Amino acid sequence: MGWRARILATLVLLALSISPALAQLRGVELYAPRGFGHVIGDTLTLTADIALDAPFRLDSASLPTPRALNYWLDLRDVRVKDQGVRDGVHRYTLDLVYQTFYAPLEPRRLTIPAVALFAVDGERRVAVDVPSWSFLMSPLREIVATGPGPAMALRPDIAPRLLPTAPLMRGLLLALGVALLALLLLAWQMGWGPFGRRRSRPFARAARAIPAALAAPAADPALAASRYARALQALHRAFDATDGKGVFAEDLPGFFERHAAFRAAEAEVRRLFAASRRAFFGADPAGAQRELPPAELVALSRRLRAVERGTA
Amino acid sequence: MRLRRLTLFATGTVLFASLAAASWLGARLIVVERDNGLIASLNAGHDLAISAEDPPELVFARLHFLATRDRLDEAQPLLNQLAGGPDRRLAVAALYDMANARLRVAFNHLESSRIDPAIPLVRLAKDNYRRALTLDPGFWDAKYNLDIAMRLVRDFPQIELEGEELPPEAVKKLWTDLPGLPRGLP
Numbered sequence: 001m002g003w004r005a006r007i008l009a010t011l012v013l014l015a016l017s018i019s020p021a022l023a024q025l026r027g028v029e030l031y032a033p034r035g036f037g038h039v040i041g042d043t044l045t046l047t048a049d050i051a052l053d054a055p056f057r058l059d060s061a062s063l064p065t066p067r068a069l070n071y072w073l074d075l076r077d078v079r080v081k082d083q084g085v086r087d088g089v090h091r092y093t094l095d096l097v098y099q100t101f102y103a104p105l106e107p108r109r110l111t112i113p114a115v116a117l118f119a120v121d122g123e124r125r126v127a128v129d130v131p132s133w134s135f136l137m138s139p140l141r142e143i144v145a146t147g148p149g150p151a152m153a154l155r156p157d158i159a160p161r162l163l164p165t166a167p168l169m170r171g172l173l174l175a176l177g178v179a180l181l182a183l184l185l186l187a188w189q190m191g192w193g194p195f196g197r198r199r200s201r202p203f204a205r206a207a208r209a210i211p212a213a214l215a216a217p218a219a220d221p222a223l224a225a226s227r228y229a230r231a232l233q234a235l236h237r238a239f240d241a242t243d244g245k246g247v248f249a250e251d252l253p254g255f256f257e258r259h260a261a262f263r264a265a266e267a268e269v270r271r272l273f274a275a276s277r278r279a280f281f282g283a284d285p286a287g288a289q290r291e292l293p294p295a296e297l298v299a300l301s302r303r304l305r306a307v308e309r310g311t312a
Numbered sequence: 313m314r315l316r317r318l319t320l321f322a323t324g325t326v327l328f329a330s331l332a333a334a335s336w337l338g339a340r341l342i343v344v345e346r347d348n349g350l351i352a353s354l355n356a357g358h359d360l361a362i363s364a365e366d367p368p369e370l371v372f373a374r375l376h377f378l379a380t381r382d383r384l385d386e387a388q389p390l391l392n393q394l395a396g397g398p399d400r401r402l403a404v405a406a407l408y409d410m411a412n413a414r415l416r417v418a419f420n421h422l423e424s425s426r427i428d429p430a431i432p433l434v435r436l437a438k439d440n441y442r443r444a445l446t447l448d449p450g451f452w453d454a455k456y457n458l459d460i461a462m463r464l465v466r467d468f469p470q471i472e473l474e475g476e477e478l479p480p481e482a483v484k485k486l487w488t489d490l491p492g493l494p495r496g497l498p
Contacts, residue, residue: 040462041445041455071467074446099449101442103462140459152419152460155453157380157412158405160355160373162348168341175334182327189320 024119024126026051026089036107036136043076043099046112048130050092054085055121058092058128062118072102073112094130104137202241207305209234214294224294225285231297232276232288238304249273261307268300368394368402375406379413387413395443404448411440411454415461422464434465 031047038044050058058080068074077097084091098112115130145151188195210231239247239255247255252273256263271292279288292300350360351373362374371390378387387410394406414437421430441458445451 039455040459041442041449041451043449076446099446101445101458101467103459103467105463140456154412154415154460155456157376157409160351160369160376162351163344163367163369165341165344165348168337168344172334172337172341175330175337179327179330179334182323182330186320186323186327189316189323 024053024056024121024124025128026053028128028130030131030133032133032135035134036138038100038135038137039140040101040103040137041099043097044112044135046096046098046130046133048094048096050094050117050128050130052090052092052119052126052128054088054090056090056119056124056126057121058082058094059118059120059125062116063094064096064115069098069113072100072110074099074101096130100137102137104139105143107136107138109134109136201305201308202238203235203301203304203308206234206238207301210298210301214298221286225289228285228289228294228297229279231294231301232272232279235272235297235301235304236276242308249277261310262304264307265300265303268296268303272297272300364393368397368399372402372406376409379409382413382417384410384413384417391440400447404444404451404454407440407444407447408451408454408457411437411444411461412457414440415457418464431465434461437461438465438467 028051029049031049033044033046052058060080063078063080064075066075066077075096076099077095079095079097081093081095083093094117096115100110102108102110111132111134114132117128117130119126119128187193211227214227214231236247242259243251243255249270252270256266262269275288275292275297278284278291282288347367347370350362350370354360354370354373354377357377359377360374362370364371371394375387375390375394378384378390391406391410395403397403414433418430418433418437421427421433438458438461441454441461444454445458448454
């Protein structure tokens with residue numbers, strides 16, 4: 001709106017003696033936009049600060065209704081804000097939004113008429129006048145066209161535009177992305193597809209559980225024996241998990257039938273089972289370690305992991 | 313186990329919801345692409361019948377097609393539909409394009425000195441421009457074209473019965489309702 005001119009509507013004090021009721025009106029201050037340079041179709045907002053003595057209220061029935069005031073001026077909007085009572089003064093802010101449709105040929109002074117309102121307190125009524133306001137309207141075009149082209153060339157039409165598809169496309173891609181993520185998460189949770197194979201890789205787990213340090217000769221034979229036994233157990237658990245049930249030496253032909261890939265390591269597997277039979281049932285850990293030395297056990301665990309992975 | 317089932321259920325719900333959203337968006341996209349095809353062919357000059365249920369952008373494309381071919385009577389129902397519709401931008405565009413079309417027809421009449429049929433067209437054009445400016449007071453092209461229309465057929469104050477509403481000086485400024493191509497000072 002730019003800067004605002006401030007017009008104080010002075011009270012006619014003479015009227016006091018005629019109408020004592022006027023004392024109830026403290027004042028009407030009008031805040032207006034700049035008073036020049038308005039063109040056809042512009043909206044003008046006049047703001048009036050109205051101060052009344054406390055028991056008086058602005059009569060809302062006296063407010064103008066938005067309508068066409070005359071052939072060039074529309075009252076578009078009327079907004080009243082009650083600012084409440086302070087120090088015995090009831091203040092209101094009244095916004096009047098006008099729209100002018102005057103088409104001047106040269107800058108022309110026009111006047112927005114005064115608005116007559118009423119303040120009421122029970123039976124008493126006081127007139128509250130929002131003063132008139134005048135401003136200059138400017139033309140948009142010269143009187144005789146001197147520019148190039150035809151004199152009354154219209155501004156071009158608004159061409160129809162296509163419906164926007166980008167937001168829909170973005171939403172679709174987002175939804176598909178979320179669906180794909182959810183599907184992957186579900187597959188991981190359910191162990192479908194590649195996740196299933198990853199989850200059931202018992203030999204990989206066994207190879208991880210058997211430390212490379214097992215291959216190095218240990219100083220304490222008892223400690224070495226218990227580590228060797230744990231390594232054997234880890235491998236046995238891997239066989240059990242792969243077959244889905246306990247695998248013993250006598251089950252090995254069936255195991256190789258079901259899991260043909262492991263046939264590549266059949267001799268070592270048989271030695272492993274022989275060693276564990278000695279270790280767990282023969283109570284001969286030293287003999288077992290001679291049958292399958294720790295270094296070879298580590299190598300076997302790596303081999304079986306490779307077979308399981310399919311890279312042997 | 314309970315937690316596992318809960319996360320499985322949550323994942324499944326997310327999957328289902330996102331798939332439902334994707335299928336809805338995909339269906340919408342197909343419909344919008346079809347409408348865009350229709351708008352493009354209207355813009356290319358092929359007339360297509362449309363229905364009132366079609367999206368307002370398509371209705372506006374048809375209105376533009378009719379208005380640029382001086383088929384104003386067919387365009388008027390579409391203008392009524394758009395001007396009363398919820399899309400303010402399209403309402404403004406429809407009012408403006410229709411007013412431009414009326415003014416162009418009026419120019420044709422004036423060029424061959426047929427004044428009587430031109431006057432109502434200019435008046436309707438002015439009314440459409442005013443309604444467009446009421447919706448969008450910052451629409452400069454409508455201001456400019458309304459200025460042109462105003463100089464063709466001036467507004468004049470109507471003498472209202474409630475005299476106090478009318479500023480007294482306005483009563484004196486009676487304009488004759490004659491069209492005039494401005495050739496100098498009025």
